[in-house]
Amino acid sequence: MTTSVMTPVGPGKAMVLNMGPQHPSTHGVLRVLLELDGEIVVKAEPIIGYLHTGIEKSCEAKTYSQAITLTDRMDYLSPLSNNLAYCLAVEKILNIEIPKRAQYVRVLLAELTRVASHLVWLGTHAIDLGAMSVFLYCFREREEVLKIFEYLSGQRMMTSYFRIGGLALEPPPDWLERVQRILDTFPAHIDEYEELLTGNRIWQARTKGVGYISAADAIAMGVSGPLLRASGVAYDIRKMFPYTSYDEFDFEIKTQSAGDCYARYQVRVAEMRESLKIVKQAMGKITPTGPFRAEVPGIIPPSREEMKTSIEGLIYHFKIFTEGFAPPPGEVYQAIESPRGELGVFIASDGSAKPYRAKFRAPSFINLQSLPKLAEGRLIADVVACIGTTDIVLGEVDR
């Protein structure tokens, strides 16, 4: 396979081909309008909005706590990341400190979410390009992570486990043993995926040189996450603007310089390994007992015991769950490093119990904008590789 842009052959009359919105390789309801000259893609235009459910508008009609459950459903492959970004933004407006123990649990779960999300990406990207066994292995491993989420919150995916002030519930006492089992077995599984794909001639032929974007173009297009890091730009919000005690953890930003699909594959697999490193460190920091959320009477609900035994607890509980709490008026922008890139939450508060405006800067929405840059000039088959490599989640693209 050549690595340069291919020149069209034959009489150049473009054919318009519609890809999607229902298509197994678009990973959701994405429509791509392709103008083709033979098999060469002359123009690729993504058309979105098929999964638009008005999440941002709905958030304005709910209290700050109620809106957390809506955030799960945007990037539905890494729901805890969305929870985290939103909770951090609200906590910023409220100006409250989260206990370290809750912060470490948040880091651990955020990194497990990153692993789970990258597993879906790897499985679906591989199956799109023909490597079907990888899909089954990735989902088998992902089951272990989902079992942990279910053990903690009762929910496999839309956990809403992070709440304003900390966590929703005290984690069960032996949950870290289950996490340890993942740490014991996962690295060998990642080695398995690498054995199947990294040196595979077919995989390399389908991904090397495909979907190239330069660092300058990526920055201009607002691309973030593994897409940007595979082009050589070491932008990782966990390191640049650390949140939730990430500055206390020892990990590296993984970059590559080739800027093609293969480089992104390498970056994401390396990120999975780094995430496991962070999980191990977090396990060492989480104390068996301690607070799982901040104590701010009137804003964070009191514990069940306090609510049942003291009159103040009961009154606070009642007020918080009927009226909600009112943060001071102001605007904040809080960004986190989700598995897909910079997930930003902009909240404008007007001093009432409901967010006046909650905007979610979805990384997939912006990364998808660069699809024409990745796919134009290449073959149709490469469009599938390019869509897979952007790792988009339509729930986040459309909100």
Added chain:
Amino acid sequence: MESQDAEKNPVVHKLREWDAAAVSGVVEFRGEITVVVPRTHLVRACEFLSTDSSLRFSFLSDITPVDRFPIEPRFEVNYQLLSLDRRERIRLQVWLSGKDPVVDSVTSVWPTANWHEREAFDLFGIRFEGHPDLKRILMPDDWEGHPLRKDYPTEGYR
């Protein structure tokens, strides 16, 4: 809320030095600086912030409109900028009237603004002068109305 710290911020200072009319106000809240820019000065201020060698705000993270109906000016548009190598964020804010909300597009400075501005047009009805292809992005093409405006009901029209 103006504060002494906001005024002393070096980026604000440089902006004022370059063109005092470009800064009509500064707000500091929770450690974040927001510079209010008159809409006529927006694109030139953005060009300055992104190309000046000591500022280098090369990354546009987000464009967020907020509808402040019924007060006038009605629309507040926030531009979230980031300088990757200087590791600094700043926010620009323009205020647009409700009767005819139009502002210059910043796609010439940051191409990523393309879809952000289309979304703002789709959901708020704000027009961006100079945008290469301003059309709806999330709602169907033949939709009437701008759903995220405060006078558009949450349940929609049936």
